[in-house]
Amino acid sequence: MTGASLFGLAACVLIGLGLYGVLAHAAPLRRVLSFNLLGAGVFLLFGVAARRGAAAGLPGDPVPQALVITGIVVAFAATALALMLLRRLTALRAAERAADGLRDDPKGR
């Protein structure tokens, strides 16, 4: 087995793991982490295609490598947006709970 296909298999396992994590976890943070694993697996598959397509004196096909760079930056933006949404949601929920506590409603949820 060549090095590239070894990483290819690793990519498949990562995709399986990431997909499982995204679907099985309910906590948003864990889902975001798993989404990143899934993404890493997909990017690695591009990397394997690039490696196998090495030619013209290059260590790999530059097209999929460039696609991965674009993809990594987009995935970072997604992670940042998701975590900022989560931060705001947590703060609002905490404020809601505090307000509920102050009201001292016996039937409060």
Add this chain to the structure above:
Amino acid sequence: MRAGMMNASLDAVLVVTLLAVALFSVLARQARAAVIGFIAFGLLLALAWVRLGAVDVALTEAAIGALTAPLLLGASAFAGTEKPASPPLRLALAALCALIAGTLAVIVLAAPEPAPSLAMQAVAPLGALDLGNAVTAVLLAYRALDTLLETVVVLLALIGIWSLAHDENWRDAPASPAAPSPPLDLLARVLPPVGLVVAMHLLWVGADAPGGKFQAATLIAAMGLLLMMAGLTPPPALGDARLRALVVAGPAVFLAIGLAGFLFPGSFLAYPDGWAKPLIIVIEMALTVSIALMLLLMLLGPGARKPSA
């Protein structure tokens, strides 16, 4: 032959560790443990990219990983208490994911031989473009539209984050991440010049060797964050006109040069003969500033009330 064996065992160790850390990150009970596992995963992943001969990607992965780490560690405080799926459901999901992974493995192992590749086509015009790094040529010439729009994606994410503020202070500075301490202070005084030099180097060699705007921008953003964490620089006000201008500069310059291509040589995002390299360097420099700023501002988050004390 011996070197081949060595490389193969190195790859095997790397892959096994990579997968073990990923498994740990998915299955860990505590959110913080999962986050730390993921950060380790990112480092190993950068090594995997080196082994795949993709040094440009490895640099991007390592740099972005370093920026993701503080974001994730900060967020591990907001790990929800939501219960994961019930055991039978989890079993079913695991079976489904294993099926998908297995199918993919079959496809990977049966990949066509020789592998299709655009490498030859990508290398041929490098001389005319006066570039040495084919990845840079893909990002800024052949698929420049992708790169242009990708900066717009980042900008939209930033606007989305800004929109999460309270109405009355959305144009104010974000909450300061400062946690000053003497050693951090020292680090923040010594490291940024080094980081800036390395960033300039990465940007400059990017035309001919691995490196480029993303890697440089990430490094600059990290240095900025360090300065703010040490309390040496306060976060900027988000309504500030000059800040906004710097954020817009990169995509605007890119777009302007792209539109100028309509007139000469006659096609959007095409460069006139002999002008490719200087124009690409101008675009890369402008993008570096804007992307560095956007990444930093994304980490800082939406505008917040100034501390009253």
Add this chain to the structure above:
Amino acid sequence: MSVLIDLFTLMAVGSGLLFFLAGTIGLLRFPDALSRLHALTKADNLGLGLIVLGLMPQAGSALGALKLLVIWLLALFAGAVASQMIARLVQGGRGCGRG
């Protein structure tokens, strides 16, 4: 000559790895955060130093060797600051130290 250099590399990297091993065992076995941190920083700084030292003659050029050295110094610096911050967080109790 090259055999001697290889031997030097082997010994230096080998002992560096031993330090890493010790540090990792300490991380896993020590009871509280501070002593874990102690095990980790001591072992890693020395371990990384020895590995860098061992690899320097293999770098092929003076510039390459210098780069390795700079990597070690930067790691040392960043590691020292990071562990100091963690120690502060552990010792100073939560809440204090946040400006």
Add this chain to the structure above:
Amino acid sequence: MGMATTTGPLLVLAVVVPVIGMLALLVMPFLGIRRPATVALAVVAVGVAIASAIGIDLVRSKEAIVYVVGGWAPPLGLQLRADGLSGVMMAMAALVIAAVALYARPQFDMAEDAPGGRRAFAFWSLLMGLWSALNLVFLGEDLFNLFVALELLTFAAVPLVCLDGKAETIEAALRYLVFALIGSALYLLGTAILYGQYGTLDIGTLHGRASANLATHAAIALMIGGLMAKAALFPLHLWLPPAHAGAPAPASAVLSALVVKAPFFIILRLWFDVLPEPPSEAAARVLALLGAAAILVCSVVALRQRRLKLMIAYSTVAQIGYLFLMFILIEPGVAPWTTIGWTGGMLQLISHALAKAAMFLAAGLIAEALGHDRIADLAGAGRTVPVSVFAFGLAGLSLMGLPPSGGFIAKLLLLNAAILSGAWWVAIVISVGGLLAAAYVARVLKRAMAAPATAIETRAVAREREWPALGLALCAVALGFVPLQPLDMLAIGRGALP
């Protein structure tokens, strides 16, 4: 292929002009402009002109418009291409966005630093980004370029959901983001497989190279699966109702009318333009079954909603179901665009976009006038905002599939196609779906037209704010006058990809 026509640059401008608007919004002080709405409306005017020019050129030349970006021909470079189908989609998007912009102007007409400035700035910036993304989805010919388009769309759409900043809407936005990201990841996974197999992501090149094997089928299946999550096909729809119901009315209109159509459009491209041979009957049946389930289940759920906006959102999920019936109604062996199943599906897509945007805009004004959107307490709406209630009713005609309306023609064509192809169960689902839609629309209209039992407090709404919804609803009705046969427009440029 590859022959650049003179109108080619318009394709680039359709994508780029909204981006210019978005950048301009960030640096308004330097341009001497105070209100984001000013910039946005200027961009809308230019964008509508571009979409019209492309449409006119398509009709006149009867040929697809192609533009090779930067002179780098595929597979190395990127190409944009407008055929009749994309031209119609772009016109639909331009029409809806123009109406939404006119509607939203009074609501979001403040300067950035004035009260409400955050929402105004975010709304117009995100709307610009969203429009650029939609045009790129309709024009892109490269699977990774389309991925970038989908990401643009996601990052513009998600923050629109939580503009009001309430905890529930932020929760809805977060859930929407997670679904969208999973969808993107699966889509990209398929792209990676296809690149590994064929060394190209250009749809035209792939069409020639792709062979029917496990890798191709797995890749397309994963991509369609991911896009289904983004298009909210049952049972992957759970994110949609809270997200679309929680957004401000103009944002809901764009999300429901346009944003969910983009992933569906890419599914169409994969199905008809990438798959190497007629797709398997079984796969088509699965998609149609899910579509049927969406129609039946979500129409019933819509009927049981207490809030007007949630009801409209569930109706969106149900109406998306009709689109997926199409796959089983197009008999293999003929060019799809010559069949009535294809025409019916496309008409359903367009008439739903117009009708649903009209409904959300009308519902926004009804809620503003009454101060709530509880269906049970809608009495009096007919007197306070009569034009909006009328627009809601007109749009409802189209959803029910009653003449004269675009929805009627669409559903009639789908029904005919179902009967001709012997898929009786599809015909039954279409008819039952129409009855259920009639029930949930009538339920709202009955309440809204009733006189209130007690005097209710209402807020006056400026009459001219009601026109955009009425205009869209009238367009949805006007679609009902298209002839009952395959449309020539939809077939322009389709011959190139046999």
